[in-house]
Amino acid sequence: MSDTSHTAPATWRNGALIRLRQITRVYQEGSLEVLALRGVDLDVAEGEFSALAGPSGSGKTTLLNIIGVLDHPSSGRVEVAGQDIGRLTKGDAADFRLDNVGFIFQAYNLVPVLTAYENAEFTLLLRGVPVAERKERVMPLLDKVGLADMKDRKPHELSGGQQQRIAVVRALATQPAIVLADEPTANLDSDTSAGLLDLMLELNQELKTTFLFSTHDPVVIQRARRVIRLLDGRVTGTEAIAAD
Amino acid sequence: MISAKIGFRNLARNRWRSGLTLGGIALSVAFMVWILGFMEGWMGTMVQGATAVETGQVQIHTRAYADNPRVYRSFPTSTEVLRTIADVDGVVAVSPRVKLNGLIGHEEKSQVGRILGVDPSMESETTPVSSAIEEGRWLQQSPPVYPAPREVVLGAGMANQLRVGPGDELVVFVEAADGSMGNDLLEVVGVVRTANTAVDRMTAYMHIEDARYLAALEGEAHELAIKTERLLEAQATAGLIASALGAETRGVPRESGETDANAPPVPELEEGDPDALLVRPWQEILPSIYQMLTISKSSNWVTYLLIYIVAAIGLLNTQRMSALERKREFGVLMAIGMRPRKMFRMILTESVVLGTLGGFIGTALGLSVVWYHATAGLDLAMFTDKGEFTVMGVAFTGKIYAILTPVAALQPILVMMAVAFLAGLWPAVKSARLDPAPTIAGRQ
Numbered sequence A: 001m002s003d004t005s006h007t008a009p010a011t012w013r014n015g016a017l018i019r020l021r022q023i024t025r026v027y028q029e030g031s032l033e034v035l036a037l038r039g040v041d042l043d044v045a046e047g048e049f050s051a052l053a054g055p056s057g058s059g060k061t062t063l064l065n066i067i068g069v070l071d072h073p074s075s076g077r078v079e080v081a082g083q084d085i086g087r088l089t090k091g092d093a094a095d096f097r098l099d100n101v102g103f104i105f106q107a108y109n110l111v112p113v114l115t116a117y118e119n120a121e122f123t124l125l126l127r128g129v130p131v132a133e134r135k136e137r138v139m140p141l142l143d144k145v146g147l148a149d150m151k152d153r154k155p156h157e158l159s160g161g162q163q164q165r166i167a168v169v170r171a172l173a174t175q176p177a178i179v180l181a182d183e184p185t186a187n188l189d190s191d192t193s194a195g196l197l198d199l200m201l202e203l204n205q206e207l208k209t210t211f212l213f214s215t216h217d218p219v220v221i222q223r224a225r226r227v228i229r230l231l232d233g234r235v236t237g238t239e240a241i242a243a244d
Numbered sequence B: 001m002i003s004a005k006i007g008f009r010n011l012a013r014n015r016w017r018s019g020l021t022l023g024g025i026a027l028s029v030a031f032m033v034w035i036l037g038f039m040e041g042w043m044g045t046m047v048q049g050a051t052a053v054e055t056g057q058v059q060i061h062t063r064a065y066a067d068n069p070r071v072y073r074s075f076p077t078s079t080e081v082l083r084t085i086a087d088v089d090g091v092v093a094v095s096p097r098v099k100l101n102g103l104i105g106h107e108e109k110s111q112v113g114r115i116l117g118v119d120p121s122m123e124s125e126t127t128p129v130s131s132a133i134e135e136g137r138w139l140q141q142s143p144p145v146y147p148a149p150r151e152v153v154l155g156a157g158m159a160n161q162l163r164v165g166p167g168d169e170l171v172v173f174v175e176a177a178d179g180s181m182g183n184d185l186l187e188v189v190g191v192v193r194t195a196n197t198a199v200d201r202m203t204a205y206m207h208i209e210d211a212r213y214l215a216a217l218e219g220e221a222h223e224l225a226i227k228t229e230r231l232l233e234a235q236a237t238a239g240l241i242a243s244a245l246g247a248e249t250r251g252v253p254r255e256s257g258e259t260d261a262n263a264p265p266v267p268e269l270e271e272g273d274p275d276a277l278l279v280r281p282w283q284e285i286l287p288s289i290y291q292m293l294t295i296s297k298s299s300n301w302v303t304y305l306l307i308y309i310v311a312a313i314g315l316l317n318t319q320r321m322s323a324l325e326r327k328r329e330f331g332v333l334m335a336i337g338m339r340p341r342k343m344f345r346m347i348l349t350e351s352v353v354l355g356t357l358g359g360f361i362g363t364a365l366g367l368s369v370v371w372y373h374a375t376a377g378l379d380l381a382m383f384t385d386k387g388e389f390t391v392m393g394v395a396f397t398g399k400i401y402a403i404l405t406p407v408a409a410l411q412p413i414l415v416m417m418a419v420a421f422l423a424g425l426w427p428a429v430k431s432a433r434l435d436p437a438p439t440i441a442g443r444q
């Protein structure tokens, strides 16, 4: 397993980190066909801090899953980090995710029986990173998210916001090319949501890690640098938001 | 490593469920350990009870006597023959016997019985009869000289039946080898109570020279009873004895392993010398006991199988429930890059850890019960009102002592580990096949 560093391959260094062309995704629901995505074209450049905004059912999760190789498009072309990921096998997809993508989900992010620290270092463990190096990578991030002194707590001893911060640390520990977050604040109150977003933005600026997160929360949308509007499986527009 | 950590902590987290499953596995294993140790002791006691008192573990007769015992079908014994047998590897002792059927009694009561003419010291070394004296004493090595009455030691059942004890006089009538009737006056010198009550009811022991005189069998014997070192190797020892004597055998495996217990019975008086000596192990002399052992061994397999199947179902249920509960957690782990194979191993590890842990606890538990029953014994007679129990016509008093064998200690835990592995396969495969996206969304 290779350790992806921040020096990106030349093929996409100056181009788009994510390139979607005419992506469709059709789900078979019994005899019914559900068109979750109806031809999405999207480029996301390196270092972006972008929100996928849209109402429930608009296709946000489906789109993020396709970018994160958790799902395959029914048609169209997906390139992430210069690699065509439309047809990876299960095992290769797992490796691709481990090496290139950090995930933050809405809930059930952490392993309940592991401590905050053990959860945070999990992806490094999967990569076979030795213990000293794991500590070297995880501790500064735990410091950064303000949870260094809670590292030995179990998830149930942490608040929802704290749990999501641990998930952020885990996502960033492997220094992935991109962090995908599917409604990371859906279970948080608005103050905590704002706090988490501020933290993510800070890390985006500092580490230059690309963030793509989905939401339908205006508080969260406000903090994005670019908003990609999704409706009924189509991108209806994108808008750039200037830094404050 | 991380999967073992997650596994252990999950087991600890679901204390009740893990505890119950662990308890079930431990009890199954403990029961298996106990039953294996007990069966070993039970079978040993069975065969010991059947062979030790009455037959010894290997016997030699003439071929004709083996097929149909008649008083005249005897053979001459010499000290050379006895020494040759005693020198065979695995032989502990050998006792020549004259076996007579007759009527024994006094004015008021008489009984048909078997008179066993024995050399007092050789018989003592071969069977525990002389140490089972309840009243009086064992036979003297040199018989009293005429006109003193000949000595007899009665089995407790027979003494009871005739209402006699040491000091009482009896008369005996036997069929002699020359067709005449031998009769004589006997004095009861002792009463024996062996572990085999059937033997005690019908046997009277006399000095072999007295018996020979009574039946006109000078220098002859009907039977050589041989005590071997190891009960279960009696067949091999019989083979060695036969080749040392140049005698025939029956019921001795031709090759190591296979026995001819299932071979068709040898026809009575088939061609060959009827006076030739025939060496037979207890398996051949007491086929009913041997068959019962074989049958109970194979029927035990059904019991064992059931125990393991029940344990496997318990384990499978626990692992499946646990995997179902943690589905979303697994989905996330696979999403962030855990390969399916690793997920598979993680679930399987948990199952094997449960099986192994339960196996150790159960083995410890089972071994302590076996150890207790190996030292204190288990009194099966207390389950009957007669104070004895009978199996296949052999009556036993006393206790069964479990025997601790390596098989009893190791087999159950090893089988349980394998069972745990097999029971873990299905939940492990199911978990490894999870599709992370719909799992996380709660659609699968």
Ligand SMILES: Nc1ncnc2c1ncn2[C@@H]1O[C@H](COP(=O)(O)OP(=O)(O)O)[C@@H](O)[C@H]1O
Residues within 6 Å of the ligand: A027, A028, A029, A034, A035, A036, A054, A055, A056, A057, A058, A059, A060, A061, A062, A063, B438, B443
């Ligand atoms: N596995 C699936 N099977 C069937 N329909 C699905 C599946 N996943 C998503 N859908 C449907 O696709 C559409 C888009 O869903 P989703 O991407 O989850 O939207 P969002 O995340 O924006 O709420 C919805 O109509 C949803 O019901």
Ligand SMILES: [Mg+2]
Residues within 6 Å of the ligand: A060, A061, A062, A182, A183
């Ligand atoms: Mg969604």
